[in-house]
Amino acid sequence: xxxxxxxxxxxxxxxxxxxxxxxxxxxxxxxxxxxxxxxxxxxxxxxxxxxxxxxxxxxxxxxxxxxxxxxxxxxxxxxxxxxxxxxxxxxxxxxxxxxxxxxxxxxxxxxxxxxxxxxxxxxxxxxxxxxxxxxxxxxxxxxxxxxxxxxxxxxxxxxxxxxxxxxxxxxxxxxxxxxxxxxxxxxxxxxxxxxxxxxxxxxxxxxxxxxxxxxxxxxxxxxxxxxxxxxxxxxxxxxxxxxxxxxxxxxxxxxxxxxxxxxxxxxxxxxxxxxxxxxxxxxxxxxxxxxxxxxxxxxxxxxxxxxxxxxxxxxxxxxxxxxxxxxxxxxxxxxxxxxxxxxxxxxxxxxxxxxxxxxxxxxxxxxxxxxxxxxxxxxxxxxxxxxxxxxxxxxxxxxxxxxxxxxxxxxxxxxxxxxxxxxxxxxxxxxxxxxxxxxxxxxxxxxxxxx
Numbered sequence: 073x074x075x076x077x078x079x080x081x082x083x084x085x086x087x088x089x090x091x092x093x094x095x096x097x098x099x100x101x102x103x104x105x106x107x108x109x110x111x112x113x114x115x116x117x118x119x120x121x122x123x124x125x126x127x128x129x130x131x132x133x134x135x136x137x138x139x140x141x142x143x144x145x146x147x148x149x150x151x152x153x154x155x156x157x158x159x160x161x162x163x164x165x166x167x168x169x170x171x172x173x174x175x176x177x178x179x180x181x182x183x184x185x186x187x188x189x190x191x192x193x194x195x196x197x198x199x200x201x202x203x204x205x206x207x208x209x210x211x212x213x214x215x216x217x218x219x220x221x222x223x224x225x226x227x228x229x230x231x232x233x234x235x236x237x238x239x240x241x242x243x244x245x246x247x248x249x250x251x252x253x254x255x256x257x258x259x260x261x262x263x264x265x266x267x268x269x270x271x272x273x274x275x276x277x278x279x280x281x282x283x284x285x286x287x288x289x290x291x292x293x294x295x296x297x298x299x300x301x302x303x304x305x306x307x308x309x310x311x312x313x314x315x316x317x318x319x320x321x322x323x324x325x326x327x328x329x330x331x332x333x334x335x336x337x338x339x340x341x342x343x344x345x346x347x348x349x350x351x352x353x354x355x356x357x358x359x360x361x362x363x364x365x366x367x368x369x370x371x372x373x374x375x376x377x378x379x380x381x382x383x384x385x386x387x388x389x390x391x392x393x394x395x396x397x398x399x400x401x402x403x404x405x406x407x408x409x410x411x412x413x414x415x416x417x418x419x420x421x422x423x424x425x426x427x428x429x430x431x432x433x434x435x436x437x438x439x440x441x442x443x444x445x446x447x448x449x450x451x452x453x454x455x456x457x458x459x460x461x462x463x464x465x466x467x468x469x470x471x472x473x474x475x476x477x478x479x480x481x482x483x484x485x486x487x488x489x490x491x492x493x494x495x496x497x498x499x500x501x502x503x504x505x506x507x508x509x510x511x512x513x514x515x516x517x518x519x520x521x522x523x
Contacts (some may be wrong), residue, residue: 087201091208096189098212101220102180108417109222110176113169117222124152126158127168135331142228146335147409149345149373153266154226172224178219179228186228187211189235194482196242197452202492206485210431214477215424216218216295216412227474233263234270234475245281253313257320265324267475268342269462274321276458278314280451283309287447299359353379353386356398376398397461399464406458406468407476408432409507414470437478438487449486453479 115123124138137149155482162171190211195204211217220227237259244256263516266269332340351369355361369375387395414424442449456479463472 074334079478087205091188092206094191094205094208094212094439095184095187097209098184098218099180099219101213102183105182105219105222105417106176110173113172113405115172115224122155122158122224123168123172126162126171127149127156127157129159130163135240137439148332148336148340148343150332151265151268153262153344154229157229158224173222176222182232183221183228186232187215189232189239190478190481193235193239193242194341194418194485196239198449200489203482203485203489206488207482210481210484212481213427214411214431214481215414215420215427216474216477219413219416219420223416227471230263231475231478232268233259233266237263239282241277244317245277248309248313250312250316253316257317259320259326260317261321261324263323265328270459271342272462273455273458274318275314276455278310280455282310283451328476341380344373346466347376349466351376351383353403353465354380354383356387357392357402377412379504403464403468404460407463407470407473412470412474431477431484432480434487435482435484436492437477438483438485440483441490442483442486453483455479 073120121138125136128134130143132144134144134146135152135155136145136147137155158171158175161174162168164172165171187208191208194207195201198204217231232440237256240252240256240259244253260270260274329339329341332338339433352362368379384395411424411428412422414428439453439512443453444450456476459479460476463476466472
């Protein structure tokens, strides 16, 4: 027993060593991208808009998303999480360009922490060290994850907060502790305050938990887990966990709701900027893209959302199969056809695409294989498919694959782990057969000695 414990310690030490090496690799790649971009201070599109928005917030006290010029008027086009992060750094440093450098360095560290969280989630959920290490390794080297920290965009913080929520959820549902469920709900709120897309999925983990609990109760007595290790929880426990997570979520979002009600005179659940991307997504394969806006919208997000709904309904009525294909495989193809930011650096396009597809294809196969192994992996990847379903409502862009690639990378990690285990078991069987055959050939006359 003592030798088994020492052996187990050695295995844990090896896993820890490999994890440290992977984290060092992740940090090195991200710092390399940082050094290549540290003197690039020219921003454009969303990064520039967020940057100027943070200055307007600190200098003038006005929260309003910047488009082509400072409006000076408050609005709720984007969620406040990332602008507040930029504004906090600017307020502390007081220099607009030093702000860019500091934000990039902070995001480098946050991205490395995301790699660590990826390992911890897979290890905790699936009890597979090799799959967890492979997930961390692929997250460390995936080009989009390595390059995105130098961009003043929500992606890096959004991935970190999503993974933090996943990791906390595993312990919150396992233990049922009120404080932990409250923190988990707050973590979900922290993600929503940065990127609101996942808000409709708040109840999905609870549904998954109920399904798993019901399946465990239906097991034969010898198959049921021991008390304290995932035994079925009563309905009141589930309701209590839901209440505490919801409380944490509301506390995080409440200041945003109060601000909108007081400043803008109306309640806004998340943000008002979804009309344009929703409308843009109603043009199958971008045919006649945005050519019919005259007279149909007034340029506001509300009118674009209304017209987008009209186009969507009429599209499915008049050409069902075109729109069905566009809102399924069509948009999915656009989202994954190339990695986001693949052309950001000189000579980065080819290696980015090679690593992207070398991860995407095994990842897709691994997801299918892993989903077939049990309810827990099925529900885990189902959450990823639910995120994809929400993204398909809007205009497709490789940027939207950023969060989804975590699930793909996890699938790829599982596939590698399964192949290694399969090869190991086959090798074990071969060695065993060889050893058995040798004993029969060499020692047939020594039966008495063997007895």
